[in-house]
Amino acid sequence: MKNFIRRIRVLLFRVLFQNSSELVMPGKVLIVAPHPDDEVLGCSGLIQRLLNEGKQVDVAILSGGGKSHAGCCKIDESTLIESRRNLSRKAAEILGLSLEHLHFLDYPDGCIAFDCSETDLLKKLIKTLQPKVIFVPHKGEGWSDHLEAGRIVQKLVGEMADVLLYEYCVWFWYYNVWNIDRKKAFVLTMTEEELSRKNEAIDAYIKPKAPCGNPWSGVLPPVFVWANRWRKELYFRSEK
Template identity: 35%
Template sequence: MRADAFLAAADTLPLASLDTLVGPGGLVVVAPHPDDESLGCGGLIAAARAEGRDVRLVVVSDGCGSHTHSALYPPEKLRTLREDETRRAVAVLGMDPARVTFLRLPDAHVPSDGHRAEAAALAVAEAARACVASAVFVTWRHDPHCDHKAAAAIVGLARPRMPGVRTYEYPVWGWTLPPETEVGGAPQGLRLDVSAFSAIKAKAVYAHESQTTDLIHDDPTGFRLEPAMIDRLCGPSERFVAITE
């Protein structure tokens, strides 16, 4: 199936309740970078916390690849900034910042296999155990960023350690794929109505100031989220593709 058709179909997946989507337990969100959790799952996190569910976040990379030419924010300072932004963002969503795990793998070089990937998979499985998770959410395996693909692979490695836990993938960068890209069969999965949490989600996204403002102003090559992308991902529903194989 072409990417454009797949994503259009994802936009029409059935709407489901949180119970139907997640099941009875807690949930784990796996984010390749600080900010992916808010972009792809901010409404999910807010809805789960509004019900008192235990939510854990595993951030895979150190986020240091967004501004590689900044003298004001060399890598260690940038990593600290991005982790602080993530804590602020999840607090907006109602989540305890202490329940975020930062794996600090190298941005743009997150491994899909090998001992470091296996260690990351163990961390995901431990987060699932800690919150008695019935579902884990990670970025779509076809997202056109190597770390997003690697995060999906890491969750794939974790699945045998999480029997009975549902796995879903959420697209973040999928809409930037060439439309003719082949991405496999039609999506199966569900959407969650997050319209009640749209303002909270947007506030969480914008808590990542290094990615949404000119906070880091001395790197002309630095990354910045486009408003159109934020608007797309902060719509009334979030899309979750079920992984069953």
């Protein structure tokens, strides 16, 4: 019953947001992903569109996703991290993102927080890249690492007047989030080719199996994966 209700909510939101303004971006974008796969689930269309327009895109993946098999098996966490990062590299290649623009940090999976030592490295990365726009997970994601990723970036760029913040949607589609400002919503409508490559990049994460038989990225709810395969990507302008 819960998954049925989730599907109805997703379909309702697709109707509500399908006519939102199309997202238009300036150059130099940084996408901040809490775990390996969030950048693909939420921003594959955006990555492709910007690259096709000749604009610079960088992706910072904060954690290695080493807890994806917690309670599942005894695969070593370092093995999980390296395997998931290899999936990230494969997905980036599918989307046309050069690996020099894919950045891995070492925040602890499940415990991303501002006071982690990795925040200094993220701050240096932002200073080096000087992005015009930074994308973070939506504040209604309902997943602690996703929420903290957004808060960390907000603190780091709060006084940077020339940096815009946008939120992208991943677990937003799965959790019961209703308090949404539709006036700040934007969509990116993918072409058939862009959607095809997004689905290929998603599959690059969720299809490869670990020795235990489950995907390296962990078992994701089918309704969650289905929701993120929509032809449109949903974004929200965020206040710093």
